């Protein structure tokens with residue numbers, strides 16, 4: 148069932164905070180070019196798992212392999228440097244900077260030139276800046292936000308900030324994109340836009356996506372594979388239909404929410 | 416080059432235009448005006464007294480601009496910038512007077528020495544913030560002061576290091592007020608261009624990102640560690656240059672200049688002038704440097720005679736009051752005030 152060379156492989160990851168066990172012996176994989184959904188009730192440990200993968204948390208046990216290379220314990224900026232971009236559940240943007248500047252920051256690893264070059268040879272830095280700016284403008288167009296490109300992010304409504312967060316991640320041109328609840332708090336229309344962006348992305352490039360999402364309708368619609376966490380334990384992985392029918396998953400969602408979820412998915 | 420303000424009245428059609436170096440025609444005129452005043456008008460009309468005063472302002476402005484890189488742009492704090500300036504001053508002094516190195520060797524080496532020395536204390540910024548970082552950098556101040564007064568065989572103790580080879584700038588050399596003025600303002604111009612360029616490109620943006628949101632910065636492949644240390648290095652190397660200029664200006668490097676009081680004054684300059692603003696650093700340096708002069712001239716003029724010691728305390732009090740007033744009333748500092756006034760006149764007569 149596992150793809151032959153997964154983009155992301157997590158084996159036996161265990162994470163404690165003091166006496167609290169947040170993840171225990173979690174193993175899962177995300178296939179190359181696939182959209183892998185990561186679901187589970189509140190507090191299941193989804194965000195913590197993503198933090199382990201992206202180097203923000205350091206698991207006490209287990210290994211994380213990205214693109215065939217072990218990255219356990221690598222600091223966050225190094226993991227990002229390998230081509231892993233993420234969005235944050237609670238938006239973490241540079242509030243005072245414009246949309247463009249937020250995206251340009253996302254392009255950091257593609258820009259050449261250190262401090263001395265930047266400070267002394269401004270002509271060269273400027274050409275480089277312009278070249279990268281073109282890539283950023285493409286993303287601005289793709290995400291339909293030309294009208295807000297120079298607006299400071301802090302002034303934008305929540306839904307648009309989520310979109311800028313996605314834009315910043317895309318500006319990194321990642322091989323693996325991890326989205327932590329990109330649609331939380333959005334209305335139906337905004338959610339549809341977001342789902343469309345993700346699908347288009349996958350169509351246009353070889354990008355792999357890990358998507359944390361509570362809206363089962365969206366999950367069932369757009370993901371190739373679903374992994375389920377419950378109380379820090381991995382309980383199921385497979386194609387959406389199989390996972391939805393899995394008794395352990397239904398139990399995790401304790402009846403009602405699971406029914407609601409499958410109902411919503413069926414209605415679509 | 417100093418007063419670079421973004422025009423708000425018009426919109427850019429092409430983004431290449433938007434990041435153009437000397438942007439709008441309006442901005443070009445400003446830069447030209449500042450250059451002409453600094454390098455033509457003032458040298459022609461200023462009395463030697465004013466040249467001396469402005470030279471002191473310029474030296475302070477170099478240090479303040481350096482500190483603003485660290486505090487205003489990178490969001491760190493330092494109470495050790497006088498110490499880093501001292502490292503620059505003493506390194507260049509030793510190189511020039513003992514090793515007979517030419518200034519174009521001594522100055523870069525002095526700047527690098529100051530930058531590298533600051534990294535020891537900058538390392539603290541990886542673990543602590545705010546007050547704790549201030550205290551860690553305060554240690555730099557005390558260590559340097561101790562070295563300067565104890566290792567007298569190198570530093571010359573209280574006598575300091577004399578003998579500076581004068582630098583020739585066109586027809587002037589740096590033993591004359593004009594030569595000193597030109598040396599300082601050419602240095603300041605270079606520093607301003609460097610910092611301005613830096614802040615418009617990759618490295619400066621990364622510093623600002625680490626200041627605003629270090630988690631998202633790390634998520635975007637920006638190493639917070641790297642950019643905090645870089646900010647310390649650049650900021651302190653510029654402070655080191657300021658120390659070098661003190662030395663050349665006085666013809667002597669000695670301990671009494673580089674005290675904690677100077678570190679505090681640098682902070683006062685950027686708080687009063689405007690955090691994260693280069694013109695602000697310069698305005699603030701002017702304000703804080705000239706305040707004692709005004710005080711000295713003004714008080715007797717209105718019939719108040721104060722003893723020297725009272726004057727010093729009054730000055731400290733005034734610095735404190737000025738900082739508080741700006742923090743409360745105009746956090747963007749003098750430069751913020753300046754822009755408000757400018758906007759007022761640009762919109763005139765529709766000023767609401």
Ligand SMILES: Nc1ncnc2c1ncn2[C@@H]1O[C@H](COP(=O)(O)OP(=O)(O)OP(=O)(O)O)[C@@H](O)[C@H]1O
Nearest residue numbers: 164167169187188189190191192193194195196236
């Ligand atoms: N830095 C931390 N320190 C202490 N406890 C933490 C930390 N991060 C997460 N936890 C705990 O780990 C558990 C899992 O949290 P996590 O945010 O990973 O869940 P989640 O599945 O993302 O939930 P949600 O759907 O609400 O976002 C929670 O009990 C949380 O309190």
Ligand SMILES: [Mg+2]
Nearest residue numbers: 193194195236
């Ligand atoms: Mg979460």
